[in-house]
Amino acid sequence: MGQRKKLRDIVGAVKDRGSLFKASLSAKPAVSATRATVVRATTHKSAAAPAEHRVAAVLSLGLGSGITASACIWYLTARLHRTRNAFVALKCLFALHGIMIHRSPHDQNLRLYSFAFEGKNFLNLCKFNDDFDEEAKEYSSWVRWYAATLEQSLIASHALGYVLSSSSSSPCSQAKREYKRERMRAATSSDLMRELEVLVSSLEQVSDVPGSLHLRKNDLVYEVVRSVCQDYRMIRCEVCSRVEELGSEERSGSLSFGHLTRLLSALERIEGCRERLASLFVNKANADGLWDLIPRTKEKVLGLMRGGDQSSTVVPGGAWLPWRDRFSFNALTTVL
Incomplete structure (x- = not known):
């Protein structure tokens, strides 16, 4: 040989x-x-x-x-x-x-x-x-x-x-995250969800790493993984910005049931990548707080979907309505 x-x-x-x-x-x-x-x-x-x-x-x-x-x-x-x-x-x-x-x-x-x-x-x-x-x-x-x-x-x-x-490859500083937060606030919920789902697909692809992790000791594969790690940091920063905005009090209360379902699915997909990403990069650091943000947001989304106290929203007249009352009786009967 x-x-x-x-x-x-x-x-x-x-x-x-x-x-x-x-x-x-x-x-x-x-x-x-x-x-x-x-x-x-x-x-x-x-x-x-x-x-x-x-x-x-x-x-x-x-x-x-x-x-x-x-x-x-x-x-x-x-x-x-x-x-x-x-x-x-x-x-x-x-x-x-x-x-x-x-x-x-x-x-x-x-x-x-x-x-x-x-x-x-x-x-x-x-x-x-x-x-x-x-x-x-x-x-x-x-x-x-x-x-x-x-x-x-x-x-x-x-x-x-x-x-x-690479200009955005540095960790998400407070100033950078605040700037992104302002941009996110101006975006529609549909656009934010579409972008988040694409970013989650990127995380999933990065985590779908070959089983031969021992080859990371090779110089070439080591450099490849190090370069992908730069992408990973950028993607995490973008994901954090969108999850924070979609899970904020101002935004989450007005999300449709369809958006909540998509958001919950995206959060679960992110959680499913965690262990494989940690294995690939041999790093469980959570400097940007992503792994703490995901379960918090997931809990809030589940609360909204169950129709509990957190599921209320504001109507044009200023009154708070629970999820089940967001649509008029006439609208429901029309659909039925």
């Missing part, structure tokens, strides 16, 4: 040199440089993480002007879909992820997002499988998970109307 791996590394090195030679044949120096930079950052060389200066070179291109960024992303995605090597695929995804999380939160012109929402489905790697050996198959499961996680992150960015980027 050791000899087979050595032979595979040699063949991979030859392929990389061939790709570099092919890049040098381009009549356009800029194209040649871009392709060579992508190849050097995504080599077949075992499972070693790409050198920092290689990653920095790709990020410099991917975060550059529109034409340069588009070319860099195009070559990364082309290499991603041509390869059957799990290490090359992980490195391509890692580079694409770096471009995503370092982009401006308000940049809607990045070619990456057009790829995602013009039907190209370039992150659909659900059938990816490197069947060289059992270990390669385990790495393949990380490729599939990582690709699906990035795709869901793009979907969340599209739903929110801005890119989840």
Whole structure:
């Protein structure tokens, strides 16, 4: 088996040199440089993480002007879909992820997002499988998970109307949460629920981690998990803001039964991710208070749905009405 791996590394090195030679044949120096930079950052060389200066070179291109960024992303995605090597695929995804999380939160012109929402489905790697050996198959499961996680992150960015980027990757400070709270207050309950459900789907995808957690000791997988952790912190911050708003006294009392049902379902889905997320990131920290906020909000929602004291609401005349009396008798008889 050791000899087979050595032979595979040699063949991979030859392929990389061939790709570099092919890049040098381009009549356009800029194209040649871009392709060579992508190849050097995504080599077949075992499972070693790409050198920092290689990653920095790709990020410099991917975060550059529109034409340069588009070319860099195009070559990364082309290499991603041509390869059957799990290490090359992980490195391509890692580079694409770096471009995503370092982009401006308000940049809607990045070619990456057009790829995602013009039907190209370039992150659909659900059938990816490197069947060289059992270990390669385990790495393949990380490729599939990582690709699906990035795709869901793009979907969340599209739903929110801005890119989840590293500028928001710091923990939710009080000032930042207050700013978000003001934005949430101006949004409709339907919009908040739609955004929350998309964000919860992102949490679920992150938590749907491969069973081979022991591979986190590998340098490349370690860097992948660390990058996903940045996304996880951003998503948690966004989830907290929406759960706080939807569960607030001002908002919760006016939620329809349908919204309450959807909110309860979202809260239960979040709770279902907790243990798997803790296992993945080996961290049970709760600095933003999410794991305390969820059960409190859930209890309030259940109280509203049961029609107890908390289920009363304000009608235009200013009187408080319990849940069962929110609709007129005539309206009910009309429905019946």
